[in-house]
Amino acid sequence: MSLDLATTRRIAKLARIGLDDQEIEAVRAQLGGILGWIEILDEVDVEGVPPMIGTSTNAALLPREDAVTDGDCQDKVLSNAPDREGPFFTVPKVVE
């Protein structure tokens, strides 16, 4: 199946990846190729087959107490911030 430019632009917008016109065209062609290859799945009859969620390896989940196990480490949380002001992350102005 082929992908059109408008759909490709919409996907890039949803994924918040800025692409210029040339890159959009390259992505359109490549994703189209991959989607064409994936069409092989059309042959498979999945009528009545439940979707597999996780790998359901029949192991019981390990419950833990619903209690605070971590926290009070503001400096650690902020230690990798590209930009900060005091105890805050900063972003460009979002409200005019």
Added chain:
Amino acid sequence: MLTDLTIAQAAEGLRKKEFSAVELTKAHTDAIDALNGRVNAYITVTSDKALEAAKKADSTLAAGEAPALTGIPLGIKDLFCTNGVRTTAASKIIGNFVPPYESTVTAKLLENGAIFLGKTNLDEFAMGSGNLTSAFGGVENPWHRKDDASVLVPGGSSGGSAAAVAARMAMGATGTDTGGSIRQPAAYCGIVGLKPTYGRCSRWGTIAFASSLDQAGPMTRSVEDASIMLSAMAGADPKDSTCANVAVPDYRAACGRSLKGLRVGIPAEYRAPGMSEEILAVWQKGIDMLREAGCEIVDVSLPHTKYGLATYYIIAPAECSSNLARYDGVRFGERAEGATSLDDLYEKTRHNGFGEEVRRRILMGTYVLSAGYYDAYYLKAQKVRTLIQRDFTQAFQKVDVLLTPTAPTAAFARDEKPEDPVQMYLNDIFTVPASMAGQPAMSVPVELDDKGLPLGLQLIGKHFDEETIIAVGSALEKAAGFTALPDLRAGVSA
């Protein structure tokens, strides 16, 4: 040379005081100094920390009662968060990230006494089969074709780990495997790579690619070494609810176990059209060796094998697009300059920070999850995944383990990289189905092809039955007697 020892041999030598942990670690940091400029197996080398830790290991050993990996120098794939040591996932977008915490798997290895030599190279965010997408440059496979200097890829995504272990720049290394990322590079570099059952090792603190598939495992030069490392890495973790609450056996005890009466399945569908004669021949050789070792060989069918890759390339990108949404330039990692709005900041940061293959997979995943396409792609793929898993469940009613090739070819040259992403994805054709079904699987080196490159065979086991693949793997290893060495390795001038 100390760098030629296996983990099992080194652990014994340390206890007999034949050498110290400092000497053993120094031999490896020297090998890294000599070779890493060319092999590029490590993104970050932590020699000083390693030597400090080795001194402590020597005191622990002197006091007695030292855990199994005390003083053993390992490489850590740069996807495991390590407290205070830069962790990049081989991506520009977190190229300066220093985690303030330790992943569960690496914490367990440290508790077991292991020494970390540094962080090994990989495909960016573990997405690739040739170590060609790292933002820190490619890794050179320590093996070369006879009379041909072409640089070969080490496989991927755990290519730095595989190359480091093969070139004796580490005694063992951690890898992660989403669709073959431990097994395929192990085969390309002539070492052992074990992907445990999904849920055997905690994923906490390991940078996520596709959460329903990602699994950590050991990469070593012997099956016994893999069993020793896995015992240290595995086990339930309250920080990861998908990590199974299943007792961890003593894997080492499975090495050398009798194979009498064990049934080995040979799946007809892995005889892919166009497969090379050499791969078919090494597979037949493996079948003969296991029959000789007392196994019964049984033909089985996994009818949905041919749909494995297409299913994988819907599910893995879908999960990746969700997991990688966190890299937005706000809380950690690189932030693009000159953004005029929040959206602009996200778009510029993610465009500049992610490489081409990672962007492609995020976009693919975004598409298959988007409104109007979800049922046709993602839901459909999840249903096919159920059928793939049923194939394995049915096969394992008849047999105890499956034997297949690990990869359709030996290592390829960097400049032979296919331009079409689909061609590149075909490298994982034999490893992806076991990943989709959550089965444990291991690649064992068996012989060299006529160009002098290693070829591996894959053993696939029942859920949580790593012991059987270790038992069969150690028999295969013994019968194959693979002793060939790569031309680039410690002690041989680069």
